[in-house]
Amino acid sequence: MDFTSLEIFLAVAEHASVTRAATAAGRAPSNVTNRVRALEEELGVELFSRQGKKMTLTRDGRTFRSYASRLLALGKEARDALKPSAMPNMLRVGSMESTAATRLPLVLQAFNLAHPDIAVRLTMGSSEELTRAVLAEEIDCALIARMPADIVDARSEMLDDLDAEPIYEEEVLIVLPASHPPITTVADVRVTSLAALEPGCTYRRVAETWTRPAGSIRTTEVSSYHAILASVAAGDAIGVMPRSVFDLMDWPGAVRIHPLRAVQTLLVCRKGSRSPAVEILHQAMLANPGPSAR
DNA sequence: TGTCACACTCACCCTACATA
DNA sequence: TATGTAGGGTGAGTGTGACA
Structure with a gap:
């Protein structure tokens, strides 16, 4: 043969x-x-x-x-x-804002030191946007949050066309106003608004699935994690974000947190098209995992 | 039934490689 | 370097099915 x-x-x-x-x-x-x-x-x-x-x-x-x-x-x-000539001089990487802020700085520093000849172009977006961009060959690889198996989502089918490897695990938090009593279930929530990022955000979807039984909690879309914390600190909303992002932000005493669940971060690229540059980035990620989920 | 298009068989040729 | 062998290629001839 x-x-x-x-x-x-x-x-x-x-x-x-x-x-x-x-x-x-x-x-x-x-x-x-x-x-x-x-x-x-x-x-x-x-x-x-x-x-x-x-x-x-x-x-x-x-x-x-x-x-x-x-x-x-x-x-x-x-x-x-x-x-x-196989090594391209440009690596197009997609990342969620949270991962870019908490995990990628050390990874990109290590990558640039090892391969100063390869420029990295970082594109931010939601997991859904980044998945589509990888499939459309607009970017070479992306870090996206895997939708938990118990949450029905059309995005799961898109993963069939991708090579996906778990890289990090993020602890998703519900952030509450400091004045809010501690909660154990969604029934204990006393506000009617959930501050979250765009609809394609996996963490938002996880939080919306959690709040759905309450029935009365509407999602308010904001543009950044700072805006989420500001909304929560104002006292009239809860928010959702990964713990790694929360730990980076300094809001002492203004909010309290309720751990929700763990969500995996995946490195995805098109099936059978993982380039040597992507593999080098992958190794840099494994060597520089950043903050761990608690 | 004749014609055409297609798949298959077989003989032959070319090339690369091993060996004396 | 000459020779033998194996593998892979081409092209002619043949059988078969579709169609007018």
Whole structure:
């Protein structure tokens, strides 16, 4: 089995025709026939069902097509990785505001020291925006918050098309006014407003899922974590943010906190397209985890 | 039934590699 | 360096199915 045989196999699978596959591959049809036959003999299965002139993939053929595609992609990635020019001079990274503020400074410092020749362009956004940007190839990778499995969300399906690896774990907090009595459940909340970031924010979605049983708590959208704390400190709202962000902000005595749940931060990139630069950034993240969830 | 398009077989050629 | 061998390519010939 070699890459040429895999390419010919995929061409026949795509065109459902030896002749058209041969034309596309720039080879004689007999060569295509021989290559496919040899592949079938080697694997010990029929990859195509020959119905007259029509070549259709068998069940085994469909299974093998998936592997053939991945093997070719992996081969290309390996060749690209060995080229001196493989390292891009620009790495486009997406991050949530919270992660950029609490985790990335040390990571980017380490990355820049190791690779001063690669510029990093940081794009901020919600987890939903960043996921779409990775899928659209607008950025190379992103740090997003994984929606907990018990919360139904269309974003979970988008992850099927991405390589996702847990990098950090954030403790999500409900922030209450200092004057508010301590709470154990959402039923204890005495205000009617939840200050949170944009709708695509996973932490907002987690908090809204938590407040839903109360029925009377509306979400007020604000533009920053400082604005969330300001709203809470004013006494008429609760807010949501990760503990790592809360610990960075100095609001002594103005608020109290209620731990909600842990949410994973994922490093995502398109399936099979993790570049050497992204891998270097990944290693920098593992070496510089920043504040840990409590 | 004849024609055309397509898949397959087979003979032959070329090239790379191992060996004397 | 010459020779043998294996692998992979091409092209001619053949069988088969679709279609007018």
